[in-house]
Amino acid sequence: MRHAQGPLLTIDLTERTATTEPIDDRLAEFVGGRGLNTRLAYDRIPADVDPLGPENRLFLSTGPMQYSTTSYTGRMAATTVSPLTNGLCSSNAGGFLSRNFVGAGYGAVEIVGESDELLAVHVREADADGTPTVEFEAVPDLADAEVPAVSDRFADTHGLEAEHVACIGPAGENEVRFASVMTSDTRAFGRGGLGAVFGAKDLKAITFEGDGVAQSATGSRTASGDADADIDIEWPDDAGDVHREAATSDSIMKRQGTASVTELANEVDALPSYYFSETSFEGAAGISGDRVEEKKYKKGTCSQCAFACKLPTRDEVRGIETEGPEFETVMAFGSNAGVDDVVDVMRSNELCDELGMDTISCGDVVSMYLESEGEFGNAELVHSLVERIAHREGVGDVLAEGVHRAHEAFDVDDWTVKGMPFPGHDGRTLNGQGLGFATSNRGADHMYGEFYPYEYPLVGKDEALDPTGLAGKPPKLVAKENRNAVLDSAVICKFSRGVVTDDRLAALLDGDYEDLLELGGRIVQLERAFNNARGFDRGDDELPYDIDGFDEALSTYYEIRGWNDDGTVPGYDDGAVAGVADD
Structure with missing residues (x-):
């Protein structure tokens, strides 16, 4: 299965150090993006962590699709414990940061600790011997600066345009619980308060720059994963078909x-x-x-x-x-x-x-x-x-x-x-989406299960569902949540609906589609197990309104996933979660 490449770069803001370690096993198992971030968070963040404390960690990564030149791939993923929900939260943002991140040559970046002054961190491609090139810059002049001013500052002082920058505005510095990390000025790692985590760590911005990705003559991308290895990926014809259909x-x-x-x-x-x-x-x-x-x-x-x-x-x-x-x-x-x-x-x-x-x-x-x-x-x-x-x-x-x-x-x-x-797509009318709001490990998020297209509908008649009631919908919701977890790991935009078909997704990731859905299920289960360890259970999968048959549908959802009827994953409390135990 195709997956992202490169080591984990750990940036310690307390000690102002940068170190790397191989994560090849995690990349091979979880592809990249949300899947990789979730596994790293599960492995490395204490279950009782304070979301705004120094022990919380934030992970940034891309997936294998960022080595391609096809459409719907200008995105990357970020994961942390949310100061808004108190659970694990993954977000992804579009724009142009992802290719600059890949160019720096890392599979993922982990931000730990907290600074004693407002900092910017500049990540560049590693030296020839593999030593990370990371600069820690005190930026007291950027205190309370708005997002465009941060971009302007690094354009003036470092020659880095907004597409190289992930930063926070005043809301993040002030630890607003729904502050975003912004990139390309207007694209947001939103919803869960990732910007407040930056602010709690006194991290105003992180930038990425590197020449580790270059277009090859074959239409593939070549990227430096570390000092001694190159990545040369040949993409199937499906990649070109996706790009062509996006254009037309x-x-x-x-x-x-x-x-x-x-x-x-x-x-x-x-x-x-x-x-x-x-x-x-x-x-x-x-x-x-x-x-x-x-x-x-x-x-x-x-x-x-x-x-x-x-x-x-x-x-x-x-x-x-x-x-x-x-x-x-x-x-x-x-x-x-x-x-x-x-x-x-x-x-x-x-x-x-x-x-x-x-x-x-x-x-x-x-x-x-x-x-x-x-x-x-x-x-x-x-x-x-x-x-x-x-x-x-x-x-x-x-x-x-x-x-x-x-x-x-x-x-x-x-x-x-x-x-x-809550977002739009009201679950009181679109009942399957309402169930999806309840089951989402991220909270009331429309893109986690993304059920609403079937109920408006925004899909063809053969896929459309009656918006009223929940009969027969839990299996479809489970499959959608699993598939979206794979898209978030690849990383592929959800607006590729109808273009990145199941067959094309399998071809792009060089895997069997059913295996991909199984991978998505493991990601969702890891998120749930982490949240269970923080005290989440069935009582948190509730809605502020009634839907006929909700309790029965929720129990069916748990049964399909192999979870306990109280909304917990078997073995979450002793680390022996099925399919995701330490290896």
Whole structure:
């Protein structure tokens, strides 16, 4: 099976040291990306760790697809214990960082300890003898700097553009529990608060640079995995087919991104509105994909991707220029906040990118506050709250803790799963997606099981499912979660749906498809076992609303996975987890 290459680079911020060790066995077993990160986290992070303490570790990696030049592969993965959910959280971000990471020659990077001053870490290709080339730079001048200013600083002082940089804004420094790590200025390792982990470690930025990846004459990529070995991967014809279909696709996402689903979600009552009190929004036309497309002024993409679904948008009247909003941001800062002007949503998106925050979690906690104050639709207040949250000023200090920790202070309901606020694709209407929100080890995350396309539907009639009820859905959800874990390990964008077919995925990874699904199952089980050791069980797989047949479907889900009916993995408490025991 194809997998990422190179050693593990451990960066100790306390000691300011950089060391390497081989991880060939882990790479061969878990491919790269989320799978590799999960295994390393399971092996190396104490189960009782404080997410914001020095013993927490954060892992960055790519997968084998980042050695290719095909579409849907401009992404990389990050994993840590989340300060938002208190469980293991993997996130991945698009943009252009992944190829620069591969160029530095490492299979994964582990960040440990904490600095006694604000630092940037610069990772370059290893010396000829394999010695890591890592620079620790004190950056007191970047304290409270917004994300674009960080990029500008390293462009000026190191000749490194934004595509080389992963950094935090003020929100990360202030340990906002849903702060993001940002790259390419507008792409986020979002949802779980990875930026707060950077902030707790006093790590403002990490950069990657290297010449370890070069295009070969055969269309493969050659990469330096270490000082003594080169990687020369020949890709099957499927890689070229994927790239060609991405280039020629007439998908509406090329014009409107995921915002294209806004009006459909509204029509079928799956668009959360007014802090989840309703499932449709009378102002949806003002924040729809059409409105987003009207503000789009050029194409945008990720590294090597011909699909080009990104959304550089601009409003010249108000001087706003951002990338997006995508559907989840439209929901969180639009319908859920009672805001019906796409330019106002664009401004919220712009602020979150500059300050370094997840738009879903931030929009939801702002909407929660609007509910408590009777201020739905007040866009000026929304923008003020975003800034106050990032700087933990006034009420922003409480809101920076997130919906789960803050809801009681405002006497409103807790719309989270495992502490993670909900995205769109409302599970009260799309019941299989609702089950997926509950079972996700990451919390209420739509991309973990990604069940909603079957229930709108966004797929062909032969794959479409009745959105009502849960009968027959647990096996499909298990398969989807497993497949997505493989995509996150490869690393392949989820928007490759319909192009990277099962057969093509198997060919690209040089493996049997059923074996890949088994690998995905092991990754999901490792995440669950780690979370079990931190106290998670069936009681955490709950929803704030009822779905007919939910308890039975949840038990069926556990049975399919071979887990106990209390939501725990057999053997998690003594480390003898089936299929993932130490070797």
